[in-house]
Amino acid sequence: MSAFVALDPRTYQALPGEFETTTASELERLATAARAAFGPYSRLPGAERARFLRAVADGLEAAAAPITARAVGESGLPEGRIGGEVVRTSNQLRMFARLIETDAWLDPRIDAGDPERVPAPKPDVRSFKRPLGPVAVFGASNFPLAFSVAGGDTASALAAGCPVIAKAHPSHPGTSRLVADVVLAAARATGMPAGVFGLVQEPGHELGQALVLRPEIKAVGFTGSRAGGEALMRLAAARPTPIPVYAEMGSVNPVFVLPGALAARSETVAQGLFASFTLGVGQFCTNPGVTLVPVGQAGDRFVARLAEATNAAGAGVMLNRAVCDRYGQGLVELAAAGGRPVARGADLGGADAQGAHGTPTLWEADIRAATTEPGLLAEVFGPSTLVLRYRDMRELLEFAEGLEGQLTATVQAEADELEGLAPLIDVLAERAGRLILNQYPTGVEVGPAMVHGGPYPATSDGRSTSVGTHAIDRFTRLVAYQNFPSELLPAALR
Amino acid sequence: MSAFVALDPRTYQALPGEFETTTASELERLATAARAAFGPYSRLPGAERARFLRAVADGLEAAAAPITARAVGESGLPEGRIGGEVVRTSNQLRMFARLIETDAWLDPRIDAGDPERVPAPKPDVRSFKRPLGPVAVFGASNFPLAFSVAGGDTASALAAGCPVIAKAHPSHPGTSRLVADVVLAAARATGMPAGVFGLVQEPGHELGQALVLRPEIKAVGFTGSRAGGEALMRLAAARPTPIPVYAEMGSVNPVFVLPGALAARSETVAQGLFASFTLGVGQFCTNPGVTLVPVGQAGDRFVARLAEATNAAGAGVMLNRAVCDRYGQGLVELAAAGGRPVARGADLGGADAQGAHGTPTLWEADIRAATTEPGLLAEVFGPSTLVLRYRDMRELLEFAEGLEGQLTATVQAEADELEGLAPLIDVLAERAGRLILNQYPTGVEVGPAMVHGGPYPATSDGRSTSVGTHAIDRFTRLVAYQNFPSELLPAALR
Numbered sequence: 010m011s012a013f014v015a016l017d018p019r020t021y022q023a024l025p026g027e028f029e030t031t032t033a034s035e036l037e038r039l040a041t042a043a044r045a046a047f048g049p050y051s052r053l054p055g056a057e058r059a060r061f062l063r064a065v066a067d068g069l070e071a072a073a074a075p076i077t078a079r080a081v082g083e084s085g086l087p088e089g090r091i092g093g094e095v096v097r098t099s100n101q102l103r104m105f106a107r108l109i110e111t112d113a114w115l116d117p118r119i120d121a122g123d124p125e126r127v128p129a130p131k132p133d134v135r136s137f138k139r140p141l142g143p144v145a146v147f148g149a150s151n152f153p154l155a156f157s158v159a160g161g162d163t164a165s166a167l168a169a170g171c172p173v174i175a176k177a178h179p180s181h182p183g184t185s186r187l188v189a190d191v192v193l194a195a196a197r198a199t200g201m202p203a204g205v206f207g208l209v210q211e212p213g214h215e216l217g218q219a220l221v222l223r224p225e226i227k228a229v230g231f232t233g234s235r236a237g238g239e240a241l242m243r244l245a246a247a248r249p250t251p252i253p254v255y256a257e258m259g260s261v262n263p264v265f266v267l268p269g270a271l272a273a274r275s276e277t278v279a280q281g282l283f284a285s286f287t288l289g290v291g292q293f294c295t296n297p298g299v300t301l302v303p304v305g306q307a308g309d310r311f312v313a314r315l316a317e318a319t320n321a322a323g324a325g326v327m328l329n330r331a332v333c334d335r336y337g338q339g340l341v342e343l344a345a346a347g348g349r350p351v352a353r354g355a356d357l358g359g360a361d362a363q364g365a366h367g368t369p370t371l372w373e374a375d376i377r378a379a380t381t382e383p384g385l386l387a388e389v390f391g392p393s394t395l396v397l398r399y400r401d402m403r404e405l406l407e408f409a410e411g412l413e414g415q416l417t418a419t420v421q422a423e424a425d426e427l428e429g430l431a432p433l434i435d436v437l438a439e440r441a442g443r444l445i446l447n448q449y450p451t452g453v454e455v456g457p458a459m460v461h462g463g464p465y466p467a468t469s470d471g472r473s474t475s476v477g478t479h480a481i482d483r484f485t486r487l488v489a490y491q492n493f494p495s496e497l498l499p500a501a502l503r
Numbered sequence: 504m505s506a507f508v509a510l511d512p513r514t515y516q517a518l519p520g521e522f523e524t525t526t527a528s529e530l531e532r533l534a535t536a537a538r539a540a541f542g543p544y545s546r547l548p549g550a551e552r553a554r555f556l557r558a559v560a561d562g563l564e565a566a567a568a569p570i571t572a573r574a575v576g577e578s579g580l581p582e583g584r585i586g587g588e589v590v591r592t593s594n595q596l597r598m599f600a601r602l603i604e605t606d607a608w609l610d611p612r613i614d615a616g617d618p619e620r621v622p623a624p625k626p627d628v629r630s631f632k633r634p635l636g637p638v639a640v641f642g643a644s645n646f647p648l649a650f651s652v653a654g655g656d657t658a659s660a661l662a663a664g665c666p667v668i669a670k671a672h673p674s675h676p677g678t679s680r681l682v683a684d685v686v687l688a689a690a691r692a693t694g695m696p697a698g699v700f701g702l703v704q705e706p707g708h709e710l711g712q713a714l715v716l717r718p719e720i721k722a723v724g725f726t727g728s729r730a731g732g733e734a735l736m737r738l739a740a741a742r743p744t745p746i747p748v749y750a751e752m753g754s755v756n757p758v759f760v761l762p763g764a765l766a767a768r769s770e771t772v773a774q775g776l777f778a779s780f781t782l783g784v785g786q787f788c789t790n791p792g793v794t795l796v797p798v799g800q801a802g803d804r805f806v807a808r809l810a811e812a813t814n815a816a817g818a819g820v821m822l823n824r825a826v827c828d829r830y831g832q833g834l835v836e837l838a839a840a841g842g843r844p845v846a847r848g849a850d851l852g853g854a855d856a857q858g859a860h861g862t863p864t865l866w867e868a869d870i871r872a873a874t875t876e877p878g879l880l881a882e883v884f885g886p887s888t889l890v891l892r893y894r895d896m897r898e899l900l901e902f903a904e905g906l907e908g909q910l911t912a913t914v915q916a917e918a919d920e921l922e923g924l925a926p927l928i929d930v931l932a933e934r935a936g937r938l939i940l941n942q943y944p945t946g947v948e949v950g951p952a953m954v955h956g957g958p959y960p961a962t963s964d965g966r967s968t969s970v971g972t973h974a975i976d977r978f979t980r981l982v983a984y985q986n987f988p989s990e991l992l993p994a995a996l997r
Contacts, residue, residue, distance in 0.1 A: 048929060093622075120952035128587075132942055134952040136973075139932060141966075246740045250908075250959050253966070414744075427991055434991060435542060438633060443983040446991070448626055458612035458628040460983035465744050472635075472747070472980040479630075479981060486966040487973060489937040489954035497921055497928060497940070 013212035015182050018085040018333070018365040019326050028182040031209045031216055036223070042204025043143035043172040044225035049202045051140045051170035054500070055109035057199070062106040062168060064195035065159055066099035069188065076187045080153045083181035085326035085365065090289065094154040101161050101455055105168035108478050112501040114138075119502065122492070132492050135502040138485035140170030141253075142227030145220045147241075148178040148185060149232035150328045151292045157181070158188040158208065161455075161475055162230030162255070167205070169484040174207045174226070176217045180329040182210050221245055221254075228484055231256040232294070232475065234335075235388070235466055242469050255483050256469035257461065259388045260415040261298035261395075262450045265405060265433065269423030270447075271307040278421050279314040282394070285449035287369050290325035291392030292332065294461075295417050295450040298388060301376075301405060304398045312351065312396055316371055322354035324366040325392065333365035336391035340370060346384025348372040348395055367391045376404060380411040406433060414464025414471055415441040417450035440464060442471065507706040509676050512579035512827070512859040513820050522676040525703045525710055530717070536698025537637035537666040538719040543696045545634045545664035548994070549603035551693070556600040556662060558689035559653055560593035563682065570681050574647045577675035579820035579859065584783065588648040595655050595949055599662035602972050606995040608632075613996065616986070626986050629996040632979035634664030635747075636721030639714045641735075642672040642679060643726035644822045645786045651675070652682040652702065655949075655970055656724030656749070661699070663978040668701045668720070670711045674823040676704050708734075715739055715748075722978055725750040726788070726969065728829075729882070729960055736963050749977050750963035751955065753882045754909040755792035755889075756944045759899060759927065763917030764941075765801040772915050773808040776888070779943035781863050784819035785886030786826065788955075789911050789944040792882060795870075795899060798892045806845065806890055810865055816848035818860040819886065827859035830885035834864060840878025842866040842889055861885045870898060874905040900927060908958025908965055909935040911944035934958060936965065 012027040031039075050058070069076065073095045080091045108114050115137040122133030144166040148157035155161065158175045166173050177185030189208035196205050209216050214237070221229055221244045229245060229252065231238055238256030245254045270278055286297050300315075302308040327333040344350065352371040356362070369392040376397040379385045385395065399405045409418075418441040422430060437444055442463030453461050459477035462468050468475075473483045495503045506521040525533075544552070563570065567589045574585045602608050609631040616627030638660040642651035649655065652669045660667050671679030683702035690699050703710050708731070715723055715738045723739060723746065725732055732750030739748045764772055780791050794809075796802040821827040838844065846865040850856070863886040870891040873879045879889065893899045903912075912935040916924060931938055936957030947955050953971035956962050962969075967977045989997045 048933075052929070118952035120948075120950045129946070132946075132948055134948055134950060136952040136954050142933070242740075242745070246736075251736070251963075253964075424988075427988065430991060435546070438982055439542075439636070442981065443985060444987070445985040446987050448986045452623070452626075454614075454626055454628055454985075456614045456628060458614035458630040458983060460630050460981045462981060464980070469745075470747075474981055486958070487936065487954045487956060487968055488932055489952060491937060491939040491948075492942045493938070493940050494918075494921065497924060 013182070015083045015180065016329070017082050018329050020364050021330065024082050024183065026183050028186065028210050030211045033219065036209060036216055036219060039174050039207035039209065040143065040223040040225040043174055043207060046172045046202040046204035047142050050172055050205050053170070055112065058168060058170065059106035059110050061195060061199040061201050062102045062164065064199050065192050066102040068191035068195050069095055069099050069159065072187060072191055076154070076184060079187055080181060080184040083184050084153045084328055086289065091154065094152060097455065098154045098159060101155065102159065102164045104455060104478065105164045105481065108481065109168050114481060115501050117501045134489055134491050135493070135498065136487055136489035137499065137501050138482070139488045141484050141486055142171060143225050144171045144173050144228045144230060144484055145226045146173050146175045147217060147229070147231040147233065148175060150178050150180050150332060152232070153178070153181045153184045154188065156232045158185045159192050161480060165480040166230065166484045169481050171228070171484045172205045174209060174220060176209045176220055179212050185210065218244055222248060224250065227252055229254040230475065233258070235259065238469055253483070254469050255473065255475060257294060257475050258466055258468060259294045259390065260463060260467040261386055261388050262295050262415055262417045262419065263299045263301060263412065264297045264419040264421065265301045266303070266311065267420065267422040267426050268303045268307065269426040270421040271303065271311055273423050275307065275311050276314060279311055279318065281449055283315055283318040285451045286394040287322060287392040288451050290327050290367050292328055292390060293451045295453060297419065297450055298394055299386060300394050300396050301399055301408065302396050304400050308398060312373070315396070316352035319352035319354055319369050319371040322369040324354060324357045324368040327365040327367040327391065330365050332390065333367060336367050336389065339387070339389035339391065340393065342384055342387065343372060343389055343395065346382050347378045348374045348385060351396070369393065372396065376408055380408060386413070402429065402433070406436060409433060409436040409440070412440045414467040416461065416463045416467045417441055417443045417445055419445040419450050421447055442467065442474065507676070509577045509674065510823070511576050512823050514858050515824065518576050518677065520677050522680065522704050524705045527713065530703060530710055530713060533668050533701035533703065534637065534717040534719040537668055537701060540666045540696040540698035541636050544666055544699050549606065552662060552664065553600035553604050555689055555693040555695050556596045556658065558693050559686050560596040562685035562689050563589055563593050563653065566681060566685055570648070570678060573681060574675060574678040577678050578647045578822055580783065585648065588646060591949065592648045592653060595649065596653065596658045598949060598972065599658045599975065602975065603662050608972070608975060609995050611995045628983055628985050629987070629992065630981055630983035631993065631995050632976070633982045635978050635980055636665060637719050638665045638667050638722045638724060638978055639720045640667050640669045641711060641723070641725040641727065642669060644672050644674050644826060646726070647672070647675045647678045648682065650726045652679045653686050655974060659974040660724065660978045663975045665722070665978045666699045668703060668714060670703045670714055673706050679704065712738055716742060718744065720746065722746055723748040724969065727752070729753065732963055747977070748963050749967065749969060751788060751969050752960055752962060753788045753884065754957060754961040755880055755882055756789050756909055756911045756913065757793045757795060757906065758791045758913040758915065759795045760797070760805065761914065761916040761920055762797045762801065763920040764915040765797065765805055767917050769801060769805050770808065773805055773812065775943055777809055777812040779945045780888040781816060781886040782945050784821050784861050786822055786884060787945045789947060791913065791944055792888055793880060794888050794890050795902065796890050796892055798894050802892060806867070809890070810846035813846035813848055813863050813865040816863040818848060818851045818862040821859040821861040821885065824859050826884065827861060830861050830883065833883035833885065834887065836878055836881065837866060837883055837889065840876050841872050842868045842879060845890065863887065866890065870902055874902060880907070896923065896927070900930060903927060903930040903934070906934045908961040910955065910957045910961045911935055911937045911939055913939040913944050915941055936961065936968065
């Protein structure tokens with residue numbers, strides 16, 4: 010048994026409490042229990058699983074005060090933001106509860122037989138979606154609640170009928186323990202099978218890899234870095250039985266500022282963009298890391314305004330030492346790739362400088378270099394954006410065509426220039442999971458139409474989404490029943 | 504340039520005609536053209552693409568005579584079977600044409616915004632399915648039409664809006680050329696973009712691998728051997744940008760004969776099973792390769808009846824030399840794994856023995872050995888089945904729990920024993936794509952509810968199906984549009 014503690018990123022001081030690293034034998038026990046729970050849990054009527062999800066949501070709200078206090082300490086995120094995450098997390102759970110209270114999400118299909126058909130009788134065939142089996146969910150560093158132990162991946166997997174083993178992010182073991190206790194209490198209170206949920210804790214990543222290799226695990230949900238996601242993809246593909254990995258890995262989320270938008274509302278766009286790329290100290294997967302601005306005086310003034318806002322800003326607390334160090338390293342690599350620093354906010358000094366602090370930065374580079382130097386378009390996770398200046402729509406289109414897969418692509422344009430935008434929108438629709446007009450990419454609405462995904466390398470599997478009701482489909486597969494009498498059919502297919 | 508010929512598997516004599524191996528530069532040209540076609544083709548209204556699919560269907564029927572003659576020569580399959588495949592292939596194309604004539608298959612979702620919402624305004628978010636991009640389709644040896652150049656994968660990919668590059672199976676270059684010409688003529692006649700379809704021919708597999716590595720290719724459809732499918736999975740996962748591979752690789756499709764079925768209709772089940780495992784000389788992915796029979800006299804009589812039918816049968820023409828050799832090798836490996844030969848049909852002698860002939864065989868093995876010796880449950884592609892005798896439902900359940908992923912699982916049971924079947928059905932539903940009661944696995948109905956898929960290793964991706972309308976979803980991904988005015992939205996989202 011080895012124990013570890015959590016550090017407060019504001020001070021790098023240890024927070025109270027020690028957490029046991031899950032042992033290999035406990036991991037095996039959790040996996041075996043999840044496997045045993047799968048059959049009975051997957052066969053429960055949707056309304057029963059919905060009761061469980063609602064009980065988790067209620068439990069989170071009831072425990073909001075201690076959870077929030079701990080999460081603020083472990084993540085450095087402000088109390089208001091964490092409070093919002095509690096609401097979001099509960100809302101996600103209730104959204105999936107509503108979804109599974111009727112069978113429509115199963116896409117039940119009944120194709121009646123016809124024994125008289127020639128040349129061959131037609132069989133009765135019925136199909137629907139079935140859960141895949143136990144799912145491993147990796148908590149994200151930047152959403153200690155909404156993309157973590159009881160976050161979106163857990164909610165969608167549990168809703169689908171899959172037991173979940175959550176791998177806590179090592180930065181917030183205390184928050185993870187509190188949330189896991191809420192889930193386990195809700196499971197007991199609503200009579201769910203033992204093993205429907207388990208929590209794995211460790212200070213690093215070894216057990217997470219062991220979890221993905223467990224034969225009982227049938228799918229993986231992950232939100233985090235590209236390196237982390239790709240490691241899980243490789244592990245899962247090399248298993249004796251490969252399994253799907255849904256890794257949301259991030260992107261640079263380009264923002265295309267068109268001349269008309271600059272002419273009409275340069276100041277508003279500059280403020281909105283600055284707010285978006287510095288929101289939460291830039292620690293969002295949808296952070297706008299690249300901004301396309303026209304050459305010329307209007308563009309110069311826009312960049313000057315962004316620089317002014319950046320210079321006037323101060324450092325913010327980042328999530329943990331690793332995120333903070335990677336932000337610094339990312340800026341070094343951006344400079345090495347040809348990025349030129351334009352503006353930089355104030356660093357902290359004195360005793361305050363101890364913790365994980367990130368300073369907003371603004372960069373510029375040659376747009377033509379960006380198409381040949383991949384380092385310019387690598388994600389820098391933190392409060393920075395790289396400005397690229399373009400001469401005309403043709404140059405903008407060429408740039409867009411060279412983009413890798415993105416979670417989002419944003420266009421700022423005026424009504425009178427929309428007509429010429431179709432080619433750009435077409436190019437972006439091939440490369441991003443969500444296209445945004447005259448709003449900003451940060452802030453991912455939870456709802457039936459949301460797509461938080463995108464082609465590789467934004468995610469490992471750009472066909473689906475990790476936010477919104479579509480997310481449940483990731484943990485299902487199709488099964489058909491041929492020539493079955495009603496009493497042997499699942500209820501949704503009778 | 505190198506040329507190759509097709510062999511008639513009935514005689515191993517060359518058929519008329521020489522076929523050029525596609526050159527590397529021609530492959531590149533096809534891929535570039537497919538990429539260029541993707542934008543305009545994907546933006547066509549569904550009804551336009553439906554016209555194209557219908558024109559292909561009409562063209563196949565108009566050219567049925569020469570296509571059938573050539574396919575019979577290249578596959579050794581009887582004329583009636585090939586004629587049925589023409590109908591099936593045209594029907595598949597028309598089924599997808601009907602599907603895309605309205606937008607429902609796109610799953611368009613509109614989540615209206617609410618600027619008054621507190622604490623934050625709600626954005627307008629709309630999403631639907633978009634095609635992935637050019638798709639590589641590998642023709643199967645055992646369905647020279649229905650799972651080949653204009654087969655199910657091609658129909659579903661073209662319907663989704665994806666250009667297709669078909670890799671012809673090396674056994675039927677002439678059939679593939681004729682069918683490709685029909686597709687190309689239909690594309691021209693209906694005004695599709697050049698590059699929407701291309702054909703790659705070669706005597707082996709190298710160009711197929713090069714095709715999967717082309718950056719323009721965004722997904723792969725394959726029907727064939729496990730070795731072939733897994734090679735493509737590895738290639739696709741190792742690309743700089745990994746892509747999904749939908750490989751349908753086959754399975755042993757267990758048939759569970761219950762005591763009541765034996766008591767009520769032993770002779771009928773024996774006839775039905777014999778017909779199923781020898782249909783088409785056993786060359787179906789859904790061929791029942793393993794049969795579970797109760798111990799005792801009723802089971803003995805059932806096996807004796809199967810043996811009698813097998814002994815009385817004669818050899819049939821197999822698809823090609825490789826399939827024939829692998830069948831022989833598979834039987835050697837089955838014996839080495841502990842399979843005991845029970846019955847064997849008549850071999851061919853004299854001049855007839857020249858071609859690719861497969862003789863029906865019946866095998867037995869110890870059911871307990873089957874859970875520890877994977878060689879007993881490896882697919883043997885050809886007209887054979889392995890009988891395993893079970894003592895009770897518990898032994899049957901243990902066996903079922905040890906099964907790998909299967910395309911199908913079949914139960915033969917009487918009404919009065921259905922009540923006890925639920926546990927077995929539950930176990931099988933976790934392991935198979937389609938469950939069949941009192942019918943046989945061969946024969947895959949094409950319709951909205953069909954699932955021709957199953958957990959690995961039956962397929963590379965058990966979440967979907969390669970037959971039926973669901974198959975179109977494999978070649979799509981979700982995209983959301985946030986805060987877009989009507990005129991910039993795709994028509995389905997307005």
